[in-house]
Amino acid sequence: MAFVSAVTGDDSTKKFMDVLQNDFKTLSLETKKKYPQIREACDEAIEKLALASNNPQASLYGVVNQILYPLVQGCESKDVKIIKFCLGTIQRLIAQQGIDAKGARHVVDCLYNLGQAGMLELKLLQTAALLMTTSDLVHGDTLARTMVLCIRMVSPSETRDVSTSHAAAATVRQLVALVFERALAEANGTLKVNPADVRMQANNKAPKDLKPCAVDAYLILQDIIQLINGDSAQWLVGISDVPKTFGLELLDTVLTDFSDVFFKISEFRFLLKEHVCALIIRLFSPNVKYRAAPPPAHIPGGAGAAGGAPAERPHFPVTMRLLRLVSVIVHKYHDVLVTECEIFMSLTIKFLDPDKPLWQRALALEVLHRITVHPDLLKAFCECYDMKPHATNIFQDIVNALGAYVQSLFVASQVNTPAGELNTILK
Template sequence: MLWQLMENSLEELKLLQTVLVLLTTNTVVHDEALSKAIVLCFRLHFTKDNITNNTAAATVRQVVTVVFERVVAEDERYKDAVDQPAAVQGNINADAPYWLVGMTEMTRTFGLELLESVLNDFPQVFLQHQEFSFLLKERVCPLVIKLFSPNIKFRQGSTTSSSPAPVEKPYFPICMRLLRVVSVLIKQFYSLLVTECEIFLSLLVKFLDADKPQWLRAVAVESIHRLCVQPQLLRCFCQSYDMKQHSTKVFRDIVNALGSFIQSLFLVPSTGNT
């Protein structure tokens, strides 16, 4: 009945309120019914009405939190929660939905926001369960590296006429949320993702290159700062990378990149006048 009301654009705000009550007051909604409830909220999030849109976004955030709270409260029943982040990741990557069946639209910005929230609020779930650890290594990390690509390739002021394909420009909302996800992955899951974190840190350092847009460099500095204020994490970088013969000298590269970035801020551009 709720699904039919959604498809007919009837009582949309009350629909969202009803879904939230159903999911927060009991645990009888799970599996396919839970999937449809989440899809219902997502689809209402992409309506043209701003009030419905914003209410649905808030409802989606609450529903995602509720599902993971179930995992914490009742550890032996966590199938729905395993399906949920995998489904969100798939939608960010524009894959065909396999659990959130009925999804017609999804933005990377909203998907990355949800992913960051789940990773930041429920790290123990991903660390304690092999299924979630597998999702991090095999689904989330490749997605993050893929989204890094246009930001790494883009060079400010360069022309793309000689290249076979135009280089996609960095998009601030995606970059900002992407770097937040990377920060959470490194801070919360470094012990699980040592190899992946080496890649993330190397890519993050490249964001400080002089040929990158200034706003992108500033966002990268903020992300690096979140990591550098944790002495234990810096010690791990040195032990896992810099002190090993064939590993990337991550800590050294971070220091050098920050030094170059700071120096560039004090350079006065030449005006050509004497």
């Protein structure tokens, strides 16, 4: 953060001060008649900037942090033109790392209020992402409000188009990844957070021994699991629902890209073992129980009209992402989730049964292919399961299931081939 320690005598800093003064002069003119209180605050900001420019020893950091007030006022004006201008200036301050943790909280509160009003959502997403990626000032409740602001825009609505929802989803993925990057850097000792920069957490159910960045990551992961499970978030206050597929994609990102966090911090392994695995098994339930409907009978009252309540139908988008998670867990976490991987593999093998929908069998086949191309993984299966008493013979079941699947393809091709053509093929 070289800019923060700069003094106003530096040439680049002077140029930036001039730009800020011009911004506030423009804002003062725009608000002169309709918003006199904002104009007065702008004039005060211009005076402070002018004094700082004439004092070579003054710290720009302190000066810039003091002039946020008129910009926040401008964002509260409900005038789209003024709000857009103020957000542009705030982005300029953020990009130059000219605010501290207190200033970051003011900015986030401002963005949060604008988000509740549904104003300039793309600009809000842009500003939130910039604040998170250019500094490590946002933690605790300030981070929670930032995440809530972005997650609320993920679902389309009457006033929100699909492009904004897609931008929000991409921003949330970026921020979740960033939080886990910080937790990993903190665990490695390359990042230290000043406790004074962390606002007291509300609804904090993280273990007490965790460091600040790890707390943020733990609470976000905990709420992702809650939301996928259909429950309201505890830390991300105000979020009660997200698309299940989106929640599973976030979980996939965390488990795929940040496995080191789970191996280095025991509390995350507990979440993985006790909550993530339980969630996956529960969501697999409709897939396990469901049977593909037989071909419709041509005779009235035949097999197609059989009574009985149908099982809950599995959804392709959810099943696809669940099997992707299973693949990731088996590959990356097999050593610490031996029992859970045994369950996951048994469920995946069952998806190859002939009475399962074709798309489900195809997805299971893809997962098994990813696993069987890794000899070390197959060796581990033999050692952990097939060679152990009272354990499922996973390796044997994989071989049998694949053999039965291949055989069923030949049987199906023979059934669909006319007798004349079949005799010709056999000759």
